[in-house]
Amino acid sequence: xxxxxxxxxxxxxxxxxxxxxxxAALPIIAATLLSDKEATLTNLPNVVDIRTLLKLLKxxxxxxxxxxxxxxINNASINSTKAVxxxxxxxxxxxxxxGPLLARFGECEVSLPGGCAxxxxxxxxxxxxxxxxxAHIEIKGxxxxxxxxxxxxGAKIIFDKVTVGGTENIVMAAAxxxxxxxxxxxxxxxxxxxxxxxxxxAGVEMxxxxxxxxxxxxxxxxxxxxxxxxxxxxxxEAGTYLCAAxxxxxxxxxxxxxxxxIRTSISKLESMGCSFDIKKxxxxxxxxxxxxxxxxxxxxxxxxxxxMQAQFMAVAVIANGESxxxxxxxxxxxxxxxxxxxxxxxxxxxxxxxAVHPVQELYGADxxxxxxxxxxxxxxxxxxxxxTTNVHRIYHLDRGYDNLEGKLAQLGADIVRLKE
Ligand code: EPZ
Numbered sequence: 001x002x003x004x005x006x007x008x009x010x011x012x013x014x015x016x017x018x019x020x021x022x023x024a025a026l027p028i029i030a031a032t033l034l035s036d037k038e039a040t041l042t043n044l045p046n047v048v049d050i051r052t053l054l055k056l057l058k059x060x061x062x063x064x065x066x067x068x069x070x071x072x073i074n075n076a077s078i079n080s081t082k083a084v085x086x087x088x089x090x091x092x093x094x095x096x097x098x099g100p101l102l103a104r105f106g107e108c109e110v111s112l113p114g115g116c117a118x119x120x121x122x123x124x125x126x127x128x129x130x131x132x133x134x135a136h137i138e139i140k141g142x143x144x145x146x147x148x149x150x151x152x153x154g155a156k157i158i159f160d161k162v163t164v165g166g167t168e169n170i171v172m173a174a175a176x177x178x179x180x181x182x183x184x185x186x187x188x189x190x191x192x193x194x195x196x197x198x199x200x201x202a203g204v205e206m207x208x209x210x211x212x213x214x215x216x217x218x219x220x221x222x223x224x225x226x227x228x229x230x231x232x233x234x235x236x237e238a239g240t241y242l243c244a245a246x247x248x249x250x251x252x253x254x255x256x257x258x259x260x261x262i263r264t265s266i267s268k269l270e271s272m273g274c275s276f277d278i279k280k281x282x283x284x285x286x287x288x289x290x291x292x293x294x295x296x297x298x299x300x301x302x303x304x305x306x307x308m309q310a311q312f313m314a315v316a317v318i319a320n321g322e323s324x325x326x327x328x329x330x331x332x333x334x335x336x337x338x339x340x341x342x343x344x345x346x347x348x349x350x351x352x353x354x355a356v357h358p359v360q361e362l363y364g365a366d367x368x369x370x371x372x373x374x375x376x377x378x379x380x381x382x383x384x385x386x387x388t389t390n391v392h393r394i395y396h397l398d399r400g401y402d403n404l405e406g407k408l409a410q411l412g413a414d415i416v417r418l419k420e
Contacts, residue, residue, distance in 0.1 A: 006382035020231030154179030177218035
């Protein structure tokens, strides 16, 4: 197993290129199941989760040519509609094949994803919506068995909670359903918007893209033909590098970024004292010597993203006053707290609120990554901790950050990947 060794204290400088968004690429890859023609995807991030989903498509009979950032996918020859446990247990986003497989083939079996390190993460809203569209669903032997032999039909879906994956699954299912599907309380994340645009560009009439009400006119099982799709920049990777600059009190420039998608992170960093020069697809951050405390609550887009909560907590650790961080989306997304405290942070948890008390210094230690974003928070803390920090179990990081240590090293960090 690999781990990252970081010697804290180095300043960062220079430019970093932001990769394509993992969370946009995953539903886009799943959506290719709605087509029986070749689809070309570019600007894919070079991360494990992307390779896992492409492997699943191959297991289903799809033809996949993948070379780092480009994939050509042809799902004309799908001969299985079963997403097996061995893949779904590696990556819960595999559940995104449920909607498109069911809509195109009238039946599928997808292993239940189960809980994960950040919370219970049920898929009840996905299943309820598919049932409203005419699916018959049974849970047997750890699998979701879904059937709609005559195809899915349009329906009015009202999501009790805003769900990114749920919205994506139902948009994909609705694209091939018969009639009109209306999704009320839809997610508005940029990744959802890109999926909708890709499906709309393939000829599916859709209204309300980017709003919380989506109206989708299905093709009644006529497969789609996708145009070439370039994945949007990863807003969470971009936010993570901004936090790396803030915590090390360095100025860096992010290339190939969409500033609009990270405006809440930018405005929080401004409130902490950082300043910015923002161009169309380039952002330069200027640090502050005295980081001010922050108060933040995670929310659905355009609110503050839960996927940036851990990284902001790492920056807040060295602020000059108490920060309050409330996690509203996931019930267990504070696993990084005890690891940050092992580095000398002073964070107290009460329910879903973390109080981050200021400390003078952090000290290097061995810490353990628990989930993707928690891991990046530990790397950020390691960049400023005195001495050496070893971040173990970095397979979490490899799932979602494209060459994190390479990009940080290029910016001047003292960070290397080693074998246990
Ligand atoms: C997506 O997960 C992202 N994953 C997550 O990114 C992100 O944290 C999350 O959205 C929130 O922004 C991908 O895009 C692949 P949800 P998703 O359905 O779709 C509850 C990362 O680090 N819920 O919007 O699984 C759920 O438990 C990851 O890159 C139900 O109750 O999230 C949660 O509390 C981690 N029933 C809330 O809704 C359901 O059927 C939001 O979850 C579905 C969700």
